[in-house]
Amino acid sequence: MASPALRCQQTVEPLSQHRGVPIELVDPRSVDAPPVRLLQLVTDPGLHQAVLYGHGEQIGLLLGQLADSGLPIEPRCWHKGSTWVLDANDRQVTGARYLAPRG
Numbered sequence: 001m002a003s004p005a006l007r008c009q010q011t012v013e014p015l016s017q018h019r020g021v022p023i024e025l026v027d028p029r030s031v032d033a034p035p036v037r038l039l040q041l042v043t044d045p046g047l048h049q050a051v052l053y054g055h056g057e058q059i060g061l062l063l064g065q066l067a068d069s070g071l072p073i074e075p076r077c078w079h080k081g082s083t084w085v086l087d088a089n090d091r092q093v094t095g096a097r098y099l100a101p102r103g
Contacts, residue, residue, distance in 0.1 A: 002026070002053040012053040035062035043091040056080035066093055074098065 002008040004025045016023045026041065035058055042052065042062075060078050067073040073096045078084070087095035 003055060005055070008053050008055070012051065015051060035059075035065060038062050039065075039093070042086050042093060043088045045088075045091070056082075059084070063096065066096060071096060 002012045002023050002025060009023060009025075012023055026037070038052070038054060038058055039062060041047065041050075056079070059082075063073055063078050063084065067076065071093060075098060078098075083099040083101075085095075085097045085099060086093050087097075
């Protein structure tokens with residue numbers, strides 16, 4: 001799933017083609033919108049192993065909210081373009097792992 005913003009679609013396109021899975025566009029949100037919709041998507045039990053791609057500002061807000069609620073998140077900085085794996089169970093995020101870029 002991706003934001004309708006062209007840059008978001010361009011970024012996730014290679015993965016979509018590699019996996020043979022179409023990109024599903026989710027409703028547009030401003031980059032500084034509350035992360036409620038993103039959290040709903042992450043915790044949706046119908047989405048198994050989904051890739052969600054969105055605006056760095058919104059993802060940062062979500063990670064900050066999760067950290068403030070007590071979820072251990074390391075590193076405590078999230079740069080634009082960073083990749084995170086979020087685990088969810090019973091509509092709650094239960095884990096967060098940062099994937100460092102391969103280099």
